[in-house]
Amino acid sequence: xxxxxxxxxxxxxxxxxxxxxxxxxxxxxxxxxxxxxxxxxxxxxxxxxxxxxxxxxxxxxxxxxxxxxxxxxxxxxxxxxxxxxxxxxxxxxxxxxxxxxxxxxxxxxxxxxxxxxxxxxxxxxxxxxxxxxxxxxxxxxxxxxxxxxxxxxxxxxxxxxxxxxxxxxxxxxxxxxxxxxxxxxxxxxxxxxxxxxxxxxxxxxxxxxxxxxxxxxxxxxxxxxxxxxxxxxxxxxxxxxxxxxxxxxxxxxxxxxxxxxxxxxxxxxxxxxxxxxxxxxxxxxxxxxxxxxxxxxxxxxxxxxxxxxxxxxxxxxxxxxxxxxxxxxxxxxxxxxxxxxxxxxxxxxxxxxxxxxxxxxxxxxxxxxxxxxxxxxxxxxxxxxxxxxxxxxxxx
Amino acid sequence: xxxxxxxxxxxxxxxxxxxxxxxxxxxxxxxxxxxxxxxxxxxxxxxxxxxxxxxxxxxxxxxxxxxxxxxxxxxxxxxxxxxxxxxxxxxxxxxxxxxxxxxxxxxxxxxxxxxxxxxxxxxxxxxxxxxxxxxxxxxxxxxxxxxxxxxxxxxxxxxxxxxxxxxxxxxxxxxxxxxxxxxxxxxxxxxxxxxxxxxxxxxxxxxxxxxxxxxxxxxxxxxxxxxxxxxxxxxxxxxxxxxxxxxxxxxxxxxxxxxxxxxxxxxxxxxxxxxxxxxxxxxxxxxxxxxxxxxxxxxxxxxxxxxxxxxxxxxxxxxxxxxxxxxxxxxxxxxxxxxxxxxxxxxxxxxxxxxxxxxxxxxxxxxxxxxxxxxxxxxxxxxxxxxxxxxxxxxx
Numbered sequence: 001x002x003x004x005x006x007x008x009x010x011x012x013x014x015x016x017x018x019x020x021x022x023x024x025x026x027x028x029x030x031x032x033x034x035x036x037x038x039x040x041x042x043x044x045x046x047x048x049x050x051x052x053x054x055x056x057x058x059x060x061x062x063x064x065x066x067x068x069x070x071x072x073x074x075x076x077x078x079x080x081x082x083x084x085x086x087x088x089x090x091x092x093x094x095x096x097x098x099x100x101x102x103x104x105x106x107x108x109x110x111x112x113x114x115x116x117x118x119x120x121x122x123x124x125x126x127x128x129x130x131x132x133x134x135x136x137x138x139x140x141x142x143x144x145x146x147x148x149x150x151x152x153x154x155x156x157x158x159x160x161x162x163x164x165x166x167x168x169x170x171x172x173x174x175x176x177x178x179x180x181x182x183x184x185x186x187x188x189x190x191x192x193x194x195x196x197x198x199x200x201x202x203x204x205x206x207x208x209x210x211x212x213x214x215x216x217x218x219x220x221x222x223x224x225x226x227x228x229x230x231x232x233x234x235x236x237x238x239x240x241x242x243x244x245x246x247x248x249x250x251x252x253x254x255x256x257x258x259x260x261x262x263x264x265x266x267x268x269x270x271x272x273x274x275x276x277x278x279x280x281x282x283x284x285x286x287x288x289x290x291x292x293x294x295x296x297x298x299x300x301x302x303x304x305x306x307x308x309x310x311x312x313x314x315x316x317x318x319x320x321x322x323x324x325x326x327x328x329x330x331x332x333x334x335x336x337x338x339x340x341x342x343x344x345x346x347x348x349x350x351x352x353x354x355x356x357x358x359x360x361x362x363x364x365x366x367x368x369x370x371x372x373x374x375x376x377x378x379x380x381x382x383x384x385x386x387x388x389x390x391x392x393x394x395x396x
Numbered sequence: 397x398x399x400x401x402x403x404x405x406x407x408x409x410x411x412x413x414x415x416x417x418x419x420x421x422x423x424x425x426x427x428x429x430x431x432x433x434x435x436x437x438x439x440x441x442x443x444x445x446x447x448x449x450x451x452x453x454x455x456x457x458x459x460x461x462x463x464x465x466x467x468x469x470x471x472x473x474x475x476x477x478x479x480x481x482x483x484x485x486x487x488x489x490x491x492x493x494x495x496x497x498x499x500x501x502x503x504x505x506x507x508x509x510x511x512x513x514x515x516x517x518x519x520x521x522x523x524x525x526x527x528x529x530x531x532x533x534x535x536x537x538x539x540x541x542x543x544x545x546x547x548x549x550x551x552x553x554x555x556x557x558x559x560x561x562x563x564x565x566x567x568x569x570x571x572x573x574x575x576x577x578x579x580x581x582x583x584x585x586x587x588x589x590x591x592x593x594x595x596x597x598x599x600x601x602x603x604x605x606x607x608x609x610x611x612x613x614x615x616x617x618x619x620x621x622x623x624x625x626x627x628x629x630x631x632x633x634x635x636x637x638x639x640x641x642x643x644x645x646x647x648x649x650x651x652x653x654x655x656x657x658x659x660x661x662x663x664x665x666x667x668x669x670x671x672x673x674x675x676x677x678x679x680x681x682x683x684x685x686x687x688x689x690x691x692x693x694x695x696x697x698x699x700x701x702x703x704x705x706x707x708x709x710x711x712x713x714x715x716x717x718x719x720x721x722x723x724x725x726x727x728x729x730x731x732x733x734x735x736x737x738x739x740x741x742x743x744x745x746x747x748x749x750x751x752x753x754x755x756x757x758x759x760x761x762x763x764x765x766x767x768x769x770x771x772x773x774x775x776x777x778x779x780x781x782x783x784x785x786x787x788x789x790x791x792x
Contacts, residue, residue: 044717045713045716045717045724046715046716046717046718046720046721046722046723046724047712047713047715047716047717047722047724047727047740048716048724074709076709076712076713077708077709077712077724077737077740077741077742078741078742079725079739079740079741081741082741111709112707112709112710112712112713113708113709113712113737113741113742114709114742115742221713222712222713222716299695299779299783299787300787303783303784303787303788304787304788306784306788307787307788309788311508312473312509313470313472313473313507313508313509313510313618314508316443316472316473316508316509316618317441317443317472317508317617317618319442319443320441320442320443320444320618321440321441321442321443322442324442325442326442326443327442328441328442328443328444328473329475331443341473341509343475344443344473344475345473345474345475345477345478345509346473346474346509346510346511383695383784384784385781385784385785387695387699387784388699388702388779388780388781388783388784389781391695391696391699391700391703392699392700392702392703392705
């Protein structure tokens with residue numbers, strides 16, 4: 001058994017070395033035995049890449065049979081020629097799988113502004129189609145990696161009408177990770193049966209509590225997407241409305257998406273520490289989330305996290321500049337269980353306790369505003385020397 | 397002659413080693429011979445520091461005689477005790493100078509969340525008052541530094557009614573520099589005579605074209621302020637309305653503020669390169685500025701700048717995620733004079749020419765949208781290993 005996208009019944013996958021990257025697996029196929037209900041969510045970028053447009057168009061039907069993904073080249077900022085390349089990837093996959101092109105989802109990740117080496121893509125898709133198997137989900141998870149240091153895959157079980165069902169997934173990220181679909185690709189599969197609108201609703205909800213709450217560098221990418229395919233191969237009753245079965249599926253998908261999100265942020269470029277930033281006592285969830293995001297993205301907070309320095313003043317300063325109206329004299333801050341600031345000012349605490357709290361995994365940073373009852377949160381990684389190393393010479 | 401705050405007639409200054417920092421000058425006084433017209437602009441942070449509240453209150457009168465500034469401790473997140481400390485700094489200065497407390501402006505910069513060592517502040521203010529002299533502007537400029545590696549001061553000459561006048565200034569910054577008054581303190585003096593409302597208008601305009609357009613790390617501080625004092629000691633006719641004299645003063649103040657802003661960003665924490673990000677062809681100036689800011693604050697753009705990598709794809713990606721509606725297929729990008737992208741896609745260009753453009757000072761990044769006629773700009777520094785070094789262990 002595999003734990004990723006081929007854990008649910010009805011799916012095969014493959015990952016091959018097409019030669020798009022200098023070395024390593026760089027082309028993945030995910031194919032369902034039958035046409036699936038499907039849904040996707042995409043980057044909000046105004047300079048989104050050609051494959052995003054093609055995938056969005058095809059998923060509008062709510063049906064899909066196959067997903068083709070390459071790493072090493074984002075096929076972004078490539079103009080009309082890039083759109084033609086994305087469509088050719090779709091056509092090649094459709095032909096290899098034996099389905100209409102409209103049932104193929106395409107995604108790319110890697111360097112921006114460079115054309116795909118289509119000769120390599122062509123032979124790669126053919127090779128991947130030959131390797132498709134129900135135990136190759138991990139190879140696919142490896143093939144979608146860019147600066148990731150390890151593949152991310154997981155699966156969660158649940159039941160529908162007493163029948164065991166599974167939701168599985170793979171994701172890639174590492175850099176350019178930020179809320180609202182940053183360079184993050186995530187593919188989910190399930191052998192439960194759902195209508196496309198319900199599948200879409202569950203995906204939006206799951207992503208909102210997971211992938212959209214992680215940030216490595218605040219840079220949202222041109223290529224992000226999260227896609228889910230439901231094969232129905234478990235033989236459980238179809239989920240056609242809200243209720244217990246939908247809740248069971250939604251909970252499993254959210255759990256899976258959170259596991260993958262945590263893997264993504266732990267493998268953030270150069271990350272040595274991961275923190276959960278929690279904001280409580282806000283007037284609205286939106287305001288709580290906005291503050292959590294500003295704190296989570298603050299370079300000063302992130303470098304202090306890297307240095308293991310419980311510099312809560314930077315947390316307070318980031319809280320104050322989030323553009324949310326608040327009374328700074330009511331703010332409390334905790335690092336782990338150490339209550340370091342109250343009413344906007346320092347409390348008496350042991351510096352070594354606060355420093356020790358920065359050694360936890362994840363580090364828990366908690367901010368209480370005293371403005372209302374709403375809460376929000378983000379996961380973030382630290383800003384390390386290695387982050388600078390990785391990104392100063394990414395293309396060279 | 398000095399070039400900074402004591403370049404205009406009617407001002408004395410001093411910088412002393414009060415012992416707030418471990419070593420070095422850390423307390424500055426700036427005193428006018430007579431009460432001046434005065435104006436200030438302040439941080440937009442909701443967790444602004446006690447001295448900000450006191451300075452804002454005192455400048456509401458439009459009059460000031462003295463400015464007292466300490467470095468090494470921000471007196472931020474210090475609650476009611478911190479407010480009492482800020483007021484005591486004002487009272488001590490007023491007594492030493494011989495003016496009402498309401499004519500004293502106070503500012504602090506340094507670590508957040510720590511009380512001021514008031515015994516040292518008391519003796520420091522007394523010592524500074526004894527050292528006040530019309531040639532000590534440079535000492536004051538040194539005394540307000542935190543992680544700055546060099547003092548920032550400059551002056552600009554202009555004429556009012558045929559009379560030579562001068563505007564001088566000093567600033568500090570280095571980290572926590574971001575638009576809308578980040579940890580940045582700037583103090584301007586002039587021997588021209590203006591009404592307080594005109595002085596305020598000129599200050600807001602000058603800061604909007606200088607200090608509010610620089611970013612090092614996007615972190616806006618709790619303590620920023622920019623203050624201007626006009627002594628009238630040049631003996632030129634008072635500027636009491638808009639017109640040629642007001643324009644001459646405004647232009648000189650803006651030139652001075654831009655010089656100081658450029659010094660600030662060049663001395664940004666760990667900066668090895670400085671870039672001007674210019675956005676053209678936007679629908680509105682506000683949208684142009686928003687895009688320029690997102691590009692200027694992007695960690696991926698800033699690390700590529702550090703690495704000397706002409707990775708324009710990151711510039712395009714940052715442009716697309718700024719929250720401004722635009723057609724990515726109309727975007728052009730230049731690095732220096734090298735036109736690297738057109739219609740959202742790569743042009744043919746020599747990689748070595750683009751790399752050479754990253755060796756210019758400043759690096760010029762230009763983005764043309766094709767949406768309208770408005771333009772905007774920001775200055776930024778790169779994100780280096782040294783930035784991480786400085787900020788991982790700032791307190792320790």
